[in-house]
Amino acid sequence: MDPSQDNPIVRFKAFFWALAVFGFFGVVLGIVALSQSKQPETLEDLAATTRYQNREKIESAQRANFSYKELEAGKTVQVKPQDVFAHLGQQLAATKPSAVEKPEQVIPGSAAAKAIEEAAKNAAPVTVVETDPSAPIDPAVMDAGKIEYALCQACHGADGAGVPGLAPPLAGSEWVVGPVENPIRITLRGLGGPIQVKGVDYNLPAPMMAVAHLSDQQIAAVLTYVRNSFGNSASAVTADQVKAFRGEVGLPALQASELKTPK
Numbered sequence: 001m002d003p004s005q006d007n008p009i010v011r012f013k014a015f016f017w018a019l020a021v022f023g024f025f026g027v028v029l030g031i032v033a034l035s036q037s038k039q040p041e042t043l044e045d046l047a048a049t050t051r052y053q054n055r056e057k058i059e060s061a062q063r064a065n066f067s068y069k070e071l072e073a074g075k076t077v078q079v080k081p082q083d084v085f086a087h088l089g090q091q092l093a094a095t096k097p098s099a100v101e102k103p104e105q106v107i108p109g110s111a112a113a114k115a116i117e118e119a120a121k122n123a124a125p126v127t128v129v130e131t132d133p134s135a136p137i138d139p140a141v142m143d144a145g146k147i148e149y150a151l152c153q154a155c156h157g158a159d160g161a162g163v164p165g166l167a168p169p170l171a172g173s174e175w176v177v178g179p180v181e182n183p184i185r186i187t188l189r190g191l192g193g194p195i196q197v198k199g200v201d202y203n204l205p206a207p208m209m210a211v212a213h214l215s216d217q218q219i220a221a222v223l224t225y226v227r228n229s230f231g232n233s234a235s236a237v238t239a240d241q242v243k244a245f246r247g248e249v250g251l252p253a254l255q256a257s258e259l260k261t262p263k
């Protein structure tokens, strides 16, 4: 037998080699695991994470409560899982996200949000040709727009006169009847910060949120409606004009200074 094999110092050295090799693989695995763990970026991902966490909590509560219970020393009985809890767990696991959690609604500051901002910075500026203002307005589009206006009405009022402390007026607003890109971009991105409407300065406590979940058709209809109601008169808005600005969805809310100055 090779005497060096029985040398405690040699065996000790081998132990440290083994330790170093294990340690090395541990670190590599750790780095791989870290690089794979993904932060949720869309509201849908976030909601899914929460759903799985809830499900895990319910299931562990179920396991703790409904497995075996010791009623008195030495007497253990199986407690039947209660159907209602099982049902609840199944419901949660199968729950689909609500309509508000759309893929385009990204978490501010997330990598997805930054990618959208980066893409917008590099994109060529969008311009749209205004519809002929003398063209007649389609009554069917006005009817469709009136239905969608129910959403805007909550803040801007049934007659578009605005609501003090909540939202400025749409009736007679230069932002509504001016360049068509202004109301389109406001609807797709929301609007915040100080704004002057009809010579009055507004600085409302809460911004307008984006209403981008409506289709191009619906946005075109509601904007045609507000541009031709409450005494307003302006060219119709088309779905194609709305579509041209879709790339901005997901960007932070606009400031009035970023819009085209209306006459």
Ligand code: HEC
Pocket (backbone or CB within 6 Å): 149, 151, 152, 153, 154, 155, 156, 166, 167, 168, 169, 170, 173, 174, 175, 176, 182, 183, 186, 187, 191, 192, 193, 194, 195, 197, 202, 203, 204, 206, 207, 208, 209, 211, 222, 223, 226, 256
């Ligand atoms: C949650 C309340 C709210 C809803 C709903 C809402 N807005 Fe607004 N809107 C505001 C606020 C607040 C402002 C002012 C933003 C600012 O501070 O710059 C505003 C501003 C505007 C402006 C520019 C200023 C003006 O008065 O002309 C337009 C145009 C507009 N909204 C259109 C719409 C349309 C169209 C809808 C429906 C699709 C809508 N808004 C839904 C709150 C709302």
